[in-house]
Amino acid sequence: MPEMMPAVAVRPGTPHSLHPTSLPRPAAGPGEVLVKVLRVGVCGTDMEIIEDKFGTAPPGAEALVLGHEVFGVVESAGPGAAMAPGTFVTTTVRRPGDCPPCLTGQGDFCADLAYTEHGIIGLHGFMTEHFVERPEWLIEVPAALERVGILTEPLSVVEKALQQATLIQRRIDSWQPRTALVIGAGPIGLLGTLLLRSRGMDVVTVARRAAPNAPSAIIEAAGGRYVSINDESLAGIATTLPPIDVIFECSGNARVAFDATRVLGNNGVLVLLSITGGDATTPIPLDQINREFVLGNKVMVGSVNSSRVHFEAGVEDLARFERLWPGLTERLITRRLPGLDAWSQITQRERDGIKTVIEVG
Numbered sequence: 001m002p003e004m005m006p007a008v009a010v011r012p013g014t015p016h017s018l019h020p021t022s023l024p025r026p027a028a029g030p031g032e033v034l035v036k037v038l039r040v041g042v043c044g045t046d047m048e049i050i051e052d053k054f055g056t057a058p059p060g061a062e063a064l065v066l067g068h069e070v071f072g073v074v075e076s077a078g079p080g081a082a083m084a085p086g087t088f089v090t091t092t093v094r095r096p097g098d099c100p101p102c103l104t105g106q107g108d109f110c111a112d113l114a115y116t117e118h119g120i121i122g123l124h125g126f127m128t129e130h131f132v133e134r135p136e137w138l139i140e141v142p143a144a145l146e147r148v149g150i151l152t153e154p155l156s157v158v159e160k161a162l163q164q165a166t167l168i169q170r171r172i173d174s175w176q177p178r179t180a181l182v183i184g185a186g187p188i189g190l191l192g193t194l195l196l197r198s199r200g201m202d203v204v205t206v207a208r209r210a211a212p213n214a215p216s217a218i219i220e221a222a223g224g225r226y227v228s229i230n231d232e233s234l235a236g237i238a239t240t241l242p243p244i245d246v247i248f249e250c251s252g253n254a255r256v257a258f259d260a261t262r263v264l265g266n267n268g269v270l271v272l273l274s275i276t277g278g279d280a281t282t283p284i285p286l287d288q289i290n291r292e293f294v295l296g297n298k299v300m301v302g303s304v305n306s307s308r309v310h311f312e313a314g315v316e317d318l319a320r321f322e323r324l325w326p327g328l329t330e331r332l333i334t335r336r337l338p339g340l341d342a343w344s345q346i347t348q349r350e351r352d353g354i355k356t357v358i359e360v361g
C-alpha cells in the first residue's frame, strides 16, 4: 500500500461536495522534483468549482483536488532534475495542449481550449501536502518574498493584462499612460492597482463596498484612490478624471464591463478579466459604443490565465512592491487557516476579508 497524504476535493457534477480525501504520497521521478506545499491560496474560482459551475476530475477519478495557487519548497530532486532542495517555488496552473500557441509556450492563448489546469480542469490541485513537477513549470521565489509568494499566481493574471495593454498600445508612438481605472477590489483588482501604481500611474479603484474597508486602506496606502460605486456612478467618477488610458475590469459583472466602455479615454485600452458565469442580457447603446470606439481608436481586449513570463514578472513586482510599500502586499492575506483540517472554513465568507490562504506546511 502506498503511503497516503491528506487532500481536499470536490466531486465534479455535485454542487457543494467539498470533502477531505487522500492521495498517494508522490515521489520525484526522472526530471521531476518533489515539492512540499507550504500554503495554498483560495480564490473565487475555487468557490465556483465548489458550486459546480465548472471543474473536471482527472481521467478515471471521481474527485478533483482543489487549489491552483500554491507556494512550496523543493524537498528533493529526482535524477536529472536541476533544482536544488530548499528552493521556494510556485507553479503555473495550466498545462498546454497541442495547438500552435500551446506548442510555442503560450498555453494561456490555447486556441482549441484543450488544455488542462491544476485544481480546475483534469489535473489535481495543490490542497494537499506534496506534489511532483518538472522544473520547467516551477517558478523560483526568493526567500525574502516567503510571506507574499503565494500571491504570485493572482498577480501573474494582471501582469499578463498589463503586458497585453502595453503590447497593443505600441500602435501609438507617443503613448504614455497616466490615468488608470481598476474596477473591482478583490485580490485581482488590488494587485492590479498596486501594479499600475508601481508604474507611476494615477489609479482610481472602484468597487461596491462603502469605504473605509480593508481594500480601500491598501489602495490609499499605495497612493491610489478608492471610490464606492454606491456613492458615485462610473460615468460620474470619469468626469472628475483626465482621460482614462487603461481600465482593468475585474468586478465579475459583465454589465459593469460594458459600462466601462463608455468611460475609456480616446486611444485607451480596456482589459476584461472577469469570467462571468451567468447569461445576463440587457439593452446596450450599440451606436454610441460603436461610434466612440471608432472615433476614439479604443481597444477592448479579453485576457485570461498567464504564462511563465507573467509569473516571473510577478515575482519581480512582488519585490518592487516591498521596496515601494514595505509590508503592504501581505495585508491582502486577511485570513490564514491553520492546515488542511480547516478545509470546511474555506467556504465561510470573512467580513471585510480579501484573501484566504491555508497554511499547509
Ligand SMILES: [Zn+2]
Pocket (backbone or CB within 6 Å): 096, 097, 098, 099, 100, 101, 102, 107, 109, 110, 111, 112, 113, 114, 115
Ligand atoms: Zn492549446
